Amino acid sequence: MDPFNLPQVMWALSTKFNPKFDCVVIPGCSIVALDPGSDPVGMSHKMILDCATPAPPDDHGDFSMQCEDPPEAKDWIPQLQELIKNIRR
Numbered sequence: 538m539d540p541f542n543l544p545q546v547m548w549a550l551s552t553k554f555n556p557k558f559d560c561v562v563i564p565g566c567s568i569v570a571l572d573p574g575s576d577p578v579g580m581s582h583k584m585i586l587d588c589a590t591p592a593p594p595d596d597h598g599d600f601s602m603q604c605e606d607p608p609e610a611k612d613w614i615p616q617l618q619e620l621i622k623n624i625r626r
Contacts (some may be wrong), residue, residue, distance in 0.1 A: 550586065563585070568581045
């Protein structure tokens with residue numbers, strides 16, 4: 538995943554991120570003193586979101602498992618192909 542590619546980041550957040558296990562908050566970090574949200578001035582919290590694919594033996598659930606197409610999906614293919622053909626005209 539390219540962290541500078543917003544669609545890839547949003548995809549990883551929605552498919553690989555589990556807030557129960559993959560979020561770390563680091564309190565009391567120094568930041569630019571001009572940030573109006575800091576309290577006290579120049580201090581804030583940082584958050585790390587781990588959106589990487591879990592590696593064995595990391596077993597936090599099946600958040601990125603592939604799913605099978607529903608049986609009726611094969612009936613949709615000709616209809617979708619026709620719609621796409623009409624869009625391109």
